Amino acid sequence: MSLKMKAFKKSIWVYHIACSPCNNCDIEILDLLTPRFDVERFGILLVGSPRHADALLVTGMVNRLTKPRLIEVYLQTPKPRVVFAFGSCGISTGIFAGGYNTEGPIDKVIHEVDPEGIVVYVPGCPPKPEAMIDAIVKALKAL
Numbered sequence: 001m002s003l004k005m006k007a008f009k010k011s012i013w014v015y016h017i018a019c020s021p022c023n024n025c026d027i028e029i030l031d032l033l034t035p036r037f038d039v040e041r042f043g044i045l046l047v048g049s050p051r052h053a054d055a056l057l058v059t060g061m062v063n064r065l066t067k068p069r070l071i072e073v074y075l076q077t078p079k080p081r082v083v084f085a086f087g088s089c090g091i092s093t094g095i096f097a098g099g100y101n102t103e104g105p106i107d108k109v110i111h112e113v114d115p116e117g118i119v120v121y122v123p124g125c126p127p128k129p130e131a132m133i134d135a136i137v138k139a140l141k142a143l
């Protein structure tokens with residue numbers, strides 16, 4: 001059994017980092033924690049520190065200000081780690097593509113510091129909570 005499979009046998013804990021989103025993606029993440037979607041029943045837990053997390057939920061478009069913070073938080077997350085690029089802004093920089101301050105997409109920023117970093121895309125603007133649950137389950141199966 002690979003190191004990754006062993007590590008993710010347990011519940012996945014996530015840390016949320018907002019890289020200048022419009023906040024709609026973040027509200028959808030909050031929905032995940034409500035009794036309606038209740039992701040804690042799958043063991044998915046939102047934690048207050050990247051040092052306790054297995055995965056990062058990243059929302060918004062990475063810009064010049066947020067890029068160093070994202071890299072710092074990524075490097076603080078223990079290996080093996082997964083990054084969920086949440087929404088069009090994170091996946092492709094969305095409506096900010098070509099902007100003077102745009103440093104994304106998220107996978108490009110992560111791969112600058114860790115070429116083998118795992119980035120999972122959650123499409124939508126904003127993605128629905130069901131899409132997030134689906135992405136986490138698929139990512140765990142793929143790992």
Ligand code: SF4
Pocket residue numbers: 020021022023024025059060061086087088089090094124125126127
């Ligand atoms: S993907 Fe859409 S909803 Fe999410 S932060 Fe970007 S503009 Fe807002």
